[in-house]
Amino acid sequence: MRYYLIFSAFFIFLSGCSTTTYTRNISKGVIQDPKIRISAKDKSFELQGEFQAPFHSATRYNSLQMSDKELIKGYKNALHHGARHVIIEINDKTLYGVLALDKADKDGIGPGTQSYKIIIPQAYIDAAKNGKISVVYEYYKLKNDGIIDVGDIKERSWILWLSDEDIFE
Amino acid sequence: MKVLILTLMLTAFIRADALVYLGNDMHTLDTLEERYAQKLLITKSKIYLIPKACRLERYFGGSSQGDLKRVNVPLQTKAIEPTQAVFEAKQTKNIEKDLALKKEIALLEGKEAQEFLADSEGRAFGGESEGDLNFKTQKSSAKQATSNKQPETLHPSCKLLEDGSGYSLKDITQAKFYSQGKFIPITKNTILFQ
Numbered sequence: 560m561r562y563y564l565i566f567s568a569f570f571i572f573l574s575g576c577s578t579t580t581y582t583r584n585i586s587k588g589v590i591q592d593p594k595i596r597i598s599a600k601d602k603s604f605e606l607q608g609e610f611q612a613p614f615h616s617a618t619r620y621n622s623l624q625m626s627d628k629e630l631i632k633g634y635k636n637a638l639h640h641g642a643r644h645v646i647i648e649i650n651d652k653t654l655y656g657v658l659a660l661d662k663a664d665k666d667g668i669g670p671g672t673q674s675y676k677i678i679i680p681q682a683y684i685d686a687a688k689n690g691k692i693s694v695v696y697e698y699y700k701l702k703n704d705g706i707i708d709v710g711d712i713k714e715r716s717w718i719l720w721l722s723d724e725d726i727f728e
Numbered sequence: 729m730k731v732l733i734l735t736l737m738l739t740a741f742i743r744a745d746a747l748v749y750l751g752n753d754m755h756t757l758d759t760l761e762e763r764y765a766q767k768l769l770i771t772k773s774k775i776y777l778i779p780k781a782c783r784l785e786r787y788f789g790g791s792s793q794g795d796l797k798r799v800n801v802p803l804q805t806k807a808i809e810p811t812q813a814v815f816e817a818k819q820t821k822n823i824e825k826d827l828a829l830k831k832e833i834a835l836l837e838g839k840e841a842q843e844f845l846a847d848s849e850g851r852a853f854g855g856e857s858e859g860d861l862n863f864k865t866q867k868s869s870a871k872q873a874t875s876n877k878q879p880e881t882l883h884p885s886c887k888l889l890e891d892g893s894g895y896s897l898k899d900i901t902q903a904k905f906y907s908q909g910k911f912i913p914i915t916k917n918t919i920l921f922q
Binding site for chain 2: 562583626627630631633640665666667668669670671673674676678680681682685686687688689691692693694695696697698699700702713
């Protein structure tokens with residue numbers, strides 16, 4: 560009986576750990592550069608300037624789970640979790656990519672939990688050539704509950720993988 | 729121990745941060761706004777900054793397989809938080825400017841906190857007991873002590889909202905924001921992040 564109780568307690572503890580907390584909807588966003596247009600490969604949406612989120616993904620790629628280096632190859636799994644295959648038009652240049660728009664963690668704080676602000680610095684565009692992948696994202700921090708220090712965890716809200724070749728099929 | 733943890737948790741949730749007092753010279757508003765790169769709060773002829781604890785920023789990051797010609801980041805003892813200015817920086821001096829600003833505001837906030845602690849000399853204490861701790865008597869005497877003492881100046885304060893979507897302001901009678909040469913009346917005590 561005692562072992563049964565211990566096992567039950569352990570199971571309940573594990574279930575609690577795995578409960579999703581990414582429940583806060585982020586409904587709007589903006590692409591900072593009005594000249595940049597991101598459209599779905601299947602033509603289901605087109606984003607430019609201010610936008611309403613056309614979908615929500617569930618990659619849950621926080622920095623504990625995935626470092627920046629690992630994130631470059633994370634697009635495959637992201638596509639399985641609702642991220643979308645996109646075409647990015649920047650001035651006269653066309654890039655291909657994958658866009659993830661995740662919901663926010665319920666313990667997230669700051670403007671990054673309220674809306675998406677998509678910025679693609681030129682250095683990342685320039686580096687995404689000859690089929691090489693660049694990835695850019697916005698992250699927010701978690702509220703410290705005073706027991707566990709979560710100040711260093713980066714929770715990513717939007718993630719954009721890009722390359723000059725369509726290697727994201 | 730349980731009591732101590734509960735007290736710590738409660739303190740973390742009810743904590744409010746005093747706004748950073750900058751002075752009362754209204755002729756310096758434009759200079760201060762440019763220097764601290766944020767809107768100012770004016771109340772009763774006093775000029776304040778919203779502290780970092782309430783004024784949360786956006787953070788960005790990235791990585792590439794290609795040759796990423798990022799700006800040379802100056803050596804730091806602590807990793808730089810890639811806010812928008814740092815993320816988009818095309819020159820090292822832009823990063824340095826952002827860091828210098830953050831350092832200046834941090835020093836200012838530290839100095840302000842020290843001034844508030846002046847009365848109690850800034851000492852901190854802790855304790856633990858194997859027996860049952862009864863904080864009731866301590867609490868009532870502390871309440872009495874604070875109620876007898878009236879602060880000379882009541883600075884406004886702010887507190888992050890529970891859901892992290894913004895912050896609330898307290899003690900801001902007839903307060904206004906000052907931004908880009910304009911006074912904007914504060915109609916609501918709750919400021920939501922954009």
